[in-house]
Amino acid sequence: MPRQFPEQQVSFQEIDEVKRPTCPWLDEMDAPCRYWRVDGEPFPQAAPYVVMKGGAPTAAPFLVSPDRRSVVYLDRTSRRMVHQHAETRIDLSGPLADPDVPEVSISEHGRYVTLTKNDTRVIDTRSRSEIVLPGALKVLEVNSAGVVVTTASRLVAHDHHGKELLSIPIPSTLLESHTAFLKPDGSRLVVISDDGDLVDTYDLATRKRIHRVRPRLPDGDLIESGTGWSGKGPFQICRDADEEERRDFFLDLATGKTRYVKNGLPDGYRPADQ
Incomplete structure (x- = not known):
């Protein structure tokens, strides 16, 4: 059996490198592969694996913000989703069974976190407020200007109060081929589709498409x-x-x-x- 996990809580100022756990099976002996490693050191408070119904163990959510100063993970002991910035930890959920663990996205400076499972919760970790976007099945973008999601048949941009900024109908068979980028000042939405063949730009003030190119x-x-x-x-x-x-x-x-x-x-x- 693997050695025991370290019990100390680890903090950080800025994360350079993250290595995921690589040995999910109980009879594997290499202890370092049993937990996440941040800049070469164990990060033992993060759960290494989850097991979904009928599946093999997969790595638990562990997402670092683009500025490398915040991280969202599933806590190993409490089984809650947690946001950590330096030594400050915030619970984002109650205890979760493995099949209920959500998909996670985090904004450029780590302030906004989305948790998606059946619908999408958008959490402001500074004010501790949140909104729920019913029917949002996948998050394409979350940043300081808002959040872009897909539903069963549309691509929708919202601000952080839940107000709809733009809604674009898309056939359900094509939704997986779309990515979206919301300009941090909230003025533009870029949608890339057809596996990179088509790029549409929308003006969010007028809700109209202003450019379409095949770059x-x-x-x-x-x-x-x-x-x-x-x-x-x-x-x-x-x-x-x-x-x-x-x-x-x-x-x-x-x-x-x-x-x-x-x-x-x-x-x-x-x-x-x-």
Whole structure:
């Protein structure tokens, strides 16, 4: 049997590297693979695995915010979903049986967390307030401006008070091929569909589509995935999600032109209205 878990609670200021548990079976002996590791050290308060009905053990939710300063996980002892920032822990749910553990998303600075199971709860970890989005089956984006979800037949953007900003009908057979990005100032929504072949931009003030392009990378290939708005302003996409292989490009949402990103804006790049 594996050695006992460490019992101390671990805190952090900023997370660099996370390694997931890799040995879910009880007769495996390598103790470090029995828990999450943060920057090389055990993170024992996080549950390593959940077991769904009729399935093998899978890694429990463990999600780090994009700014690397917050994390959401299933607590190993209480079985509650927990938000942790440095040493501050906030319970996001009551005790959960494994089949009831939700899917999780977290905003860019860790303030907003979504828990999706049958419907979607959006929790403000600063004010401790929350809204419920009935019928929301999947979260595509959550950030400081709001949350974008899919229902059985629509893609819907909401603000953090639950107000609907935009609703787009989409055939249920095509929903899985859509990704969405909400501009942090709440002015634009970008929807990527057809496996990267089509990019639509919506103005949320008018609720109208203002651009539709079929972009290509400089070598003519389809774009692979969006990453959202860069710190410099333009919308950004990437070729490969693997950090070692990844290459980033700016996408002009009005024209579909792309340019490789290298230490800032490419020479000669003049973005249109983004």
